[in-house]
Amino acid sequence: MNPKPSSPSFNAGYGAVFTHEGTHELDAAIMDGATLRAGAVACVSRVRRPLRAARAVMERSEHVLLVAAGAEAFAQACGLELVDPAFFSTDARRTQLQHALSTDKSMMDHDGAALVFRASNTLAAPLLESSKLGTVGAVALDRHGNLAAATSTGGMTNKRCGRVGDSPLIGAGTYADNRTAAISCTGTGEVFIRGVVAYDICARMAYGGQTLDVAAHEVVMKTLAALGGRGGLIAVDAQGHLSFPFNTEGMYRGHARLGEAPQTAIFAEGRARIK
Template sequence: MSSAPAPRWTLLVHGGAGILTRDTVSAQTDAAARAGLDAALAAGEAVLSSGGTALDAVEVAVQVLEDDPTFNSGRGAVFTFDGAIELDAAIMDGATRAAGAVAGVTRTRHPVSLARAVMEHSPHVLLAGKGADIFATEQAVEQVNPDWFVTPERRAQLDKMKANPDGWFDVDMKYGTVGAVAVDTAGHVAAATSTGGVTGKRWGRVGDSPLIGAGTHADDRACAVSATGAGEFFIRIGVAHEISARIRFANEDLQTAADAVLAETQALGGTGGVIVAGPDGDVAWSFTTPGMYRGRAGSDGTRRVAIYGEEG
């Protein structure tokens, strides 16, 4: 008598999209990014392979990326125009559609964990600015000195942007947002996203990452999505929810839905990428930039990371 197959789980992570080519990414950055993505996969894989939840897996995977200065979230986040660092994050549970998010936080080491605290320990979905910082201390979410987030590369990017009086936002056109989506052995999906935003953002700008339905969404009836890209356009399209809706109501497969919504976003002028996971274990990633930092692990033994478009 043959034994039943082990329950399936899948995890996808991303570290941002943009003008990422073999000519524009140094060998050092290439290696660091791949190592960081692999570490995030390992953290989430440890949760899922032991029967843990998709929600726990996406949180720990994003925590790893938030601590990695290669990416634009947590340590290594970009500077605002005024030389500060303001962090945004969101997390959503596809089983219950509970969600939490924060925007403009300044001292929380892992904004994704603060977003989860908002979801689980407040009556709200999104907290911003000073209030979010206060909530973080009340919830005993780990705090750090703002200098902990600073890296010389990000300061140089701000200087470069300010030197171009006609430039807006991220001069290198790299959307360094990080994120994770997963489906666990119970068939539940979850998504999490975290970012420092774009270089030179002003006036308390908030992008799509912490907005449920724009940059982050999870629904067991369809899929989990984490996005990275030109936030102003992703907000206008409602990218994450739009992908979910096409899967749920039009019966599109994940890849078709993701490709279609990103094409619509690009037609308006916005580029970027998404990772998508469905409750049946299907996954997809799609991007309209030359590359996207991305990785995948699964119970079938799949384990890969990629950066450039030609890597498939």
């Protein structure tokens, strides 16, 4: 019996985008800022919860990154749940793939989704789908001052099989260091890789003395934009300051602190640092 699917609202796990061949290849990474230990998986198609596999790589192996069949075999050996690859499929994502195939282009989630959901919904979405980012990311600071970051994604619609984006690459789309910050990115993966975006922000803080907000905004609004990259990130530093820069119309995001009500935002009005 197949397990009950989770929400397909974002491009990770159930509801992930299709490759050019009509398959799914999922990526995920996690990093512990206290020890700089990290784990990641890429191009998996049967692991129901890729982030759990990434954590297993970090905690139960001597490696950082495992891919494809090897990553799936490791996950199975660790007792993690495997599913039929069709588990991740949705009709909306299949329609998105068909349009991408007709144009012979790869699409980020927020570009292709517009072609699916606008036609079927009579009410406007909170954020235009052409500017929505679908990667799922999380950053955290605990009461002991330890930082952590995690990122999970299905990649780009119509991507070539075997393509790996920034999400599972430590330093590009995911990074955490107790001395500086925890960061999770979303957007044009190839450009985030070229800019080593997550690590660049931490390096600016460590070696240049920049605050998290200044470093994050300079990288996203200047460095990333200069390379033609679109996207954003979520970040928290060792003092608990937050930063959510993005150079698209908006980015779904939220944060919670002990003893305070959770807060969420979509558009740029909420991009300033929240204390």
